[in-house]
Amino acid sequence: RKEVEQDPGPFNVPEGATVAFNCTYSNSASQSFFWYRQDCRKEPKLLMSVYSSGNEDGRFTAQLNRASQYISLLIRDSKLSDSATYLCVVNVQGAQKLVFGQGTRLTINP
Amino acid sequence: DAGVTQSPTHLIKTRGQQVTLRCSPISGHKSVSWYQQVLGQGPQFIFQYYEKEERGRGNFPDRFSARQFPNYSSELNVNALLLGDSALYLCASSLAWGRGDEQFFGPGTRLTVL
Numbered sequence: 001r002k003e004v005e006q007d008p009g010p011f012n013v014p015e016g017a018t019v020a021f022n023c024t025y026s027n028s029a030s031q032s033f034f035w036y037r038q039d040c041r042k043e044p045k046l047l048m049s050v051y052s053s054g055n056e057d058g059r060f061t062a063q064l065n066r067a068s069q070y071i072s073l074l075i076r077d078s079k080l081s082d083s084a085t086y087l088c089v090v091n092v093q094g095a096q097k098l099v100f101g102q103g104t105r106l107t108i109n110p
Numbered sequence: 111d112a113g114v115t116q117s118p119t120h121l122i123k124t125r126g127q128q129v130t131l132r133c134s135p136i137s138g139h140k141s142v143s144w145y146q147q148v149l150g151q152g153p154q155f156i157f158q159y160y161e162k163e164e165r166g167r168g169n170f171p172d173r174f175s176a177r178q179f180p181n182y183s184s185e186l187n188v189n190a191l192l193l194g195d196s197a198l199y200l201c202a203s204s205l206a207w208g209r210g211d212e213q214f215f216g217p218g219t220r221l222t223v224l
Contacts, residue, residue, distance in 0.1 A: 004152075032210045043200055043215035044153065087152050096207055097143065097166050100152030 001026055006088050006101035014109050017078050021104050023071040023088030030099075032091035033064050035073045037084045038103065044087055047073075075106075083108045112137070114203050114216030122222045123191050131186045131219045135203030141165075142184040143213060144176055145200040153200055159184055160207035188221075196223045 006023045013019050025033075033050035048055065050062040050071055061074040071088055088101040115134045123129050135142050141160040145153035158166035159178035173189045182203075188195055198220050202213035 008150075043217050045215070046212055089152075091210055096158060096210075097155040097168065098145075098153075098202075098213060099155065100145075102150070102152045 002101075003027055003099045004088055004090055004101040006104050008102055008104060010105040010107060012107045012109060013078060015078060015080060017108075019075050019078055019106060021073045021086055021088070021106075023073075023101055025069050025071070025088075025090045025099075027090070027092050027099075028069065030069075030090040030092050033071050034089040034091070034098075035060075035062055035071075036087040036089055036100075038087055039084050044100075047086070078108045080108050080110060082106060114201055114214055116199075116201050116216040116219050118219060119217065120220045120222075122224065124224050125191055125193060127191050127223075128187065128189045129191060129221060131188075131199050131201075131221075133184045133186070133201030133203075133216060135182050135184075135201075136214055139203035139205055139214075140182050141204045141207045141211070142178055142182065143202045143204070144184070144186045145202065145215075146170070147198040147200060147218070149197075156186070158207070165207050191223045193223050196221060 035047040036044040037047045038044040050064045054063045059076045063072045085103040087103045143158040144156040147153040155168040157176045162178045176186045178184045198218045200218045201216045204211040204213045
C-alpha cells in the first residue's frame with residue numbers, strides 16, 4: 001500500500017466549477033500535511049498547509065481528518081490558471097522527509 | 111533573492127555512466143533534500159542533509175550517494191546509471207532540520223539515460 005494515495009485523475013472541469021481532491025495516508029505518525037501545486041515541467045510549490053481545524057486561503061479550502069487519515073482540498077470558482085497537478089504531501093515526525101502522493105492532474109476548460 | 115538553484119538543467123547519459131548533480135540552497139538555509147520524480151508520479155525522497163551530515167535516506171540503492179559542503183550546497187551522485195534512473199531530480203532547501211520547516215524546491219535537473 002502506498003504511504004500517500006490520491007486519485008490520479010485527470011479531472012477536466014469547466015471554468016467556475018468547484019472541484020474537490022481527496023487523499024489518504026497510511027502512517028499514523030504523520031504530523032504535517034500539505035498540498036503542493038506543480039505546473040507542467042516545473043518544480044512543486046507549496047499551495048497550503050493543512051491543519052486539523054481546517055484552513056482556507058481565498059478560493060482554496062483544506063481539511064484534515066486524523067481519525068480517518070484523510071486530507072482534502074476544495075477549489076471554488078475555478079480559474080484557467082488553476083490547471084496543474086495537485087500533490088498531497090505528508091511529513092512524518094522525526095523522519096523529516098516529505099512523502100508525496102502521485103498527484104492529481106486538473107485541467108480547467110474555458 | 112535567489113531561490114534554490116540546480117545544475118545542469120538537462121543531462122543525457124548512457125547506461126553504466128556516472129552523473130553528478132548540483133544544488134545551491136536559498137541563502138541562510140542549512141538543510142538540503144533530494145527527490146526523484148519519475149514521469150507521472152510524485153517526487154520520491156532520496157536523501158536529506160543538514161550541517162553536512164546525512165539525516166535521512168530513502169529507499170534507493172547504494173548507487174545513489176550525496177554530500178553537503180561547508181557552504182551548504184550539495185551534490186547528488188548516481189553511479190552505474192540504469193534506464194530507470196531517467197527522471198527529474200529535485201533539490202529542496204529548508205532553514206533547519208527536525209522542525210517541519212517549509213521546503214523550497216529548485217527547478218530540477220532532467221536526466222535522460224539512453
